Amino acid sequence: MLGLPLEIDNAVKRYGELIAVNGISLAVRERACLGLLGPNGAGKSTLIRSIAGRILPDSGRIRVFGELAGSASARAELGWVPQELALYPLLTCRENLEAFGRYQGLRGKALHEGIDWSLQWAALADRAGDTVKTLSGGMRRRLNMAAGLVHRPRIVLMDEPTVGVDPQSRNRIFEMVEELRDHGSTVIYTTHYMEEAERLCDTIAIIDHGQVIAEGSKEELVAQAFGSRSDVLMRFAATSENTAAWAVAHGGTIEGGAAHFAIDKPADIGPLLDTAVRDGLEVVDVVLRRPNLESVFLQLTGRDLRQ
Amino acid sequence: MIAAIILNGFRALRRDRGALILSFILPIAFFSIFGVIFGGAAGGGTPRVTVLLVDEDRSAGSQQLVRALMREPSLKASTHAEVKKGEATPADYTAASAEAAVREGDAPAALIIPKGFGEHPVSFGPSSGGAPIRLLHDSSDPVAAQMAAGILQKVMMTSMPDAMEKLGMQYFEKYSGGLSPQQRENIQTAIARTPSGDQAAARNDSGFMRLDVRDVVGEKNKNSMIAFYAAGIGVMFLLFTASAAGGTLLDEAESGALDRILSARVSMTTLLAGKMAYSALLASAQLTLMFLWGAAVFHLDLFHHLPGFFVMTAATSIAVASFGMLLASVSHTRAQQGAISTLIILTMSAIGGSMFPRFLMPEAMQKVGLLTFNAWAIDGYTKVFWRNEPVSHLAPQVAVLIGAGMGLFLLARRFARRWEYS
Numbered sequence: 001m002l003g004l005p006l007e008i009d010n011a012v013k014r015y016g017e018l019i020a021v022n023g024i025s026l027a028v029r030e031r032a033c034l035g036l037l038g039p040n041g042a043g044k045s046t047l048i049r050s051i052a053g054r055i056l057p058d059s060g061r062i063r064v065f066g067e068l069a070g071s072a073s074a075r076a077e078l079g080w081v082p083q084e085l086a087l088y089p090l091l092t093c094r095e096n097l098e099a100f101g102r103y104q105g106l107r108g109k110a111l112h113e114g115i116d117w118s119l120q121w122a123a124l125a126d127r128a129g130d131t132v133k134t135l136s137g138g139m140r141r142r143l144n145m146a147a148g149l150v151h152r153p154r155i156v157l158m159d160e161p162t163v164g165v166d167p168q169s170r171n172r173i174f175e176m177v178e179e180l181r182d183h184g185s186t187v188i189y190t191t192h193y194m195e196e197a198e199r200l201c202d203t204i205a206i207i208d209h210g211q212v213i214a215e216g217s218k219e220e221l222v223a224q225a226f227g228s229r230s231d232v233l234m235r236f237a238a239t240s241e242n243t244a245a246w247a248v249a250h251g252g253t254i255e256g257g258a259a260h261f262a263i264d265k266p267a268d269i270g271p272l273l274d275t276a277v278r279d280g281l282e283v284v285d286v287v288l289r290r291p292n293l294e295s296v297f298l299q300l301t302g303r304d305l306r307q
Numbered sequence: 308m309i310a311a312i313i314l315n316g317f318r319a320l321r322r323d324r325g326a327l328i329l330s331f332i333l334p335i336a337f338f339s340i341f342g343v344i345f346g347g348a349a350g351g352g353t354p355r356v357t358v359l360l361v362d363e364d365r366s367a368g369s370q371q372l373v374r375a376l377m378r379e380p381s382l383k384a385s386t387h388a389e390v391k392k393g394e395a396t397p398a399d400y401t402a403a404s405a406e407a408a409v410r411e412g413d414a415p416a417a418l419i420i421p422k423g424f425g426e427h428p429v430s431f432g433p434s435s436g437g438a439p440i441r442l443l444h445d446s447s448d449p450v451a452a453q454m455a456a457g458i459l460q461k462v463m464m465t466s467m468p469d470a471m472e473k474l475g476m477q478y479f480e481k482y483s484g485g486l487s488p489q490q491r492e493n494i495q496t497a498i499a500r501t502p503s504g505d506q507a508a509a510r511n512d513s514g515f516m517r518l519d520v521r522d523v524v525g526e527k528n529k530n531s532m533i534a535f536y537a538a539g540i541g542v543m544f545l546l547f548t549a550s551a552a553g554g555t556l557l558d559e560a561e562s563g564a565l566d567r568i569l570s571a572r573v574s575m576t577t578l579l580a581g582k583m584a585y586s587a588l589l590a591s592a593q594l595t596l597m598f599l600w601g602a603a604v605f606h607l608d609l610f611h612h613l614p615g616f617f618v619m620t621a622a623t624s625i626a627v628a629s630f631g632m633l634l635a636s637v638s639h640t641r642a643q644q645g646a647i648s649t650l651i652i653l654t655m656s657a658i659g660g661s662m663f664p665r666f667l668m669p670e671a672m673q674k675v676g677l678l679t680f681n682a683w684a685i686d687g688y689t690k691v692f693w694r695n696e697p698v699s700h701l702a703p704q705v706a707v708l709i710g711a712g713m714g715l716f717l718l719a720r721r722f723a724r725r726w727e728y729s
Contacts, residue, residue: 052570056728072572080570084563103571148567 003066005030005155005186011060013046020046022210033181035201036190043210044190048159052080079153081145083160087132093143094128097150104151118146138169155186194293208301225296231289232261232269237282325646333650340657355383356454359405359417366425375462382458409443409523415451416444439517445524447693448666463516533605534692541597542684543656545590549631550648552586556635575727586628594620614698615691622708623684629715636722655679683707
């Protein structure tokens with residue numbers, strides 16, 4: 001197959017008055033991990049479902065390895081992990097994987113190898129004979145992922161795979177995604193948790209109101225939004241109106257009892273500390289913080305990611 | 308506090324269409340159906356019994372009896388097959404053709420008035436009179452023969468007073484010869500010779516007429532009417548099973564598994580065909596189990612009717628499976644499907660004869676019953692097990708069941724388009 005794993009050209013999807021996807025264009029190279037980062041309702045899932053061929057865009061084109069999304073050849077290359085636990089609750093792990101493997105056209109040896117591989121990958125080999133309803137929430141999430149990958153697709157779509165899981169299970173899921181990425185799969189990963197996108201994705205597209213408002217690596221996005229600027233948070237032994245006035249007088253603000261300053265380079269923290277000491281303030285804590293994707297989103301939209 | 312609980316209950320009920328249907332529409336529907344069947348609403352009344360009449364005597368007396376039977380409002384008596392539009396009136400029934408018609412289920416009973424009836428229309432004793440009137444019947448309808456015999460007796464009493472009077476005088480002359488002590492003794496002796504009610508019933512005598520009653524369909528069958536009940540009850544539960552099997556489509560839609568399946572290499576047509584095949588196989592297994600149980604426990608003669616059984620089971624299973632697929636594809640939620648299914652299946656079962664034999668329903672109701680799978684399936688199984696008809700005679704039932712099944716599947720496919728893309 002020729003072409004990039006994923007090419008989206010000006011895709012638009014409307015639901016009545018609502019424009020869920022508003023002219024999105026993206027290109028994903030092989031072995032990349034693209035994070036689609038945005039708040040709930042931003043249009044991430046609609047975009048993912050369009051790539052999976054489950055939603056027909058009103059206009060624009062989506063191609064998977066050069067083939068139109070939804071075509072038989074595009075489907076064969078794709079593995080989709082939906083946000084919902086799309087499993088058969090009364091079947092065992094192995095039976096679920098067998099069902100979805102067969103739906104993907106696997107038979108015989110290829111099917112058995114696919115099942116064994118995905119059970120190992122999801123760390124569920126010892127629970128292969130257990131029904132879904134007996135599994136913990138984290139295990140169900142992992143099986144949900146395995147069911148989308150039993151046919152070993154070259155491009156994997158993951159729609160918020162960590163929703164509702166505990167931190168330990170979330171970490172296990174991260175390791176699974178990293179393993180996929182390390183073995184050469186192309187991964188499209190939607191999330192509204194910036195730490196997931198930061199950890200897993202080499203390229204991030206920030207989506208809001210159905211549009212890509214910024215795209216690049218984390219560093220590129222931060223640099224685009226903030227340049228080399230960093231944040232400094234200073235806490236004092238006693239916070240008073242004087243310390244607030246002092247912070248404002250030196251270009252800062254008070255946030256949660258701490259003075260907040262924006263500095264162009266890390267070395268600027270020294271003079272700031274000297275000034276505080278000189279003005280008689282007892283500094284008890286100083287934090288130098290580089291802006292993150294949350295800050296980028298806030299900067300670009302004026303809203304928090306989780307709003 | 309209690310008021311708040313009551314209020315919450317009614318608020319929730321108002322928004323639960325399924326519960327509303329089951330609470331209010333289903334009882335009304337059932338009440339109406341059984342009201343029409345038993346209560347005589349909608350111009351129904353007690354159903355008329357179809358009786359075929361064969362006059363072998365062609366005497367004034369036999370023709371008088373035929374005319375009286377034809378006028379009888381509780382009988383649907385006819386001397387020939389139904390006249391089809393544009394065709395000549397068919398020939399009158401003979402004893403053989405009437406028997407064949409009863410065997411094939413065209414009518415539950417036939418009355419054959421024998422040669423010589425006009426000379427001895429009534430008799431007051433077992434040895435007097437000519438050949439008996441023959442009543443041929445199909446015992447799958449337990450009411451028809453009783454009704455026909457009773458009405459024949461009534462008609463003889465009311466429509467042939469001259470015959471009764473004539474015979475009475477003959478008896479008087481024969482036995483009295485005046486009112487002497489000897490005459491009185493003779494009359495007493497004659498009365499004593501008249502059989503008691505029990506004796507007459509034992510000999511199928513009606514006191515003043517002789518009746519030869521014969522079950523022409525079930526006489527050689529070994530408890531085969533159990534097939535009627537197996538089919539009736541079986542189809543009703545098959546419909547529920549098919550509805551539940553079709554409902555897995557809604558479960559998959561609600562869980563997201565349907566999206567996942569359709570994003571793989573499975574088309575909606577393939578998915579529906581697969582689910583329908585599963586549902587049909589499940590239905591076949593259920594019917595097979597029911598008939599095996601019938602054979603083991605109720606001595607149903609399954610193993611001599613296997614070809615017909617397999618043909619009817621296949622056709623019935625296909626029909627109910629596609630019905631289940633259609634119910635699922637038109638419903639938006641599993642709860643909605645459950646309520647609609649219950650309403651439709653119980654209604655179909657009541658009208659179609661699963662709960663109450665159709666032949667005991669008013670004629671109009673019997674025709675409405677033909678809109679249900681239950682009626683066609685029960686008719687087919689009855690042909691196989693009760694009437695011992697060959698497989699080729701199942702063509703109408705099989706054609707309707709499979710044709711309807713295919714039609715419903717295509718409709719289900721049409722409605723399922725909403726799941727294909729959003």
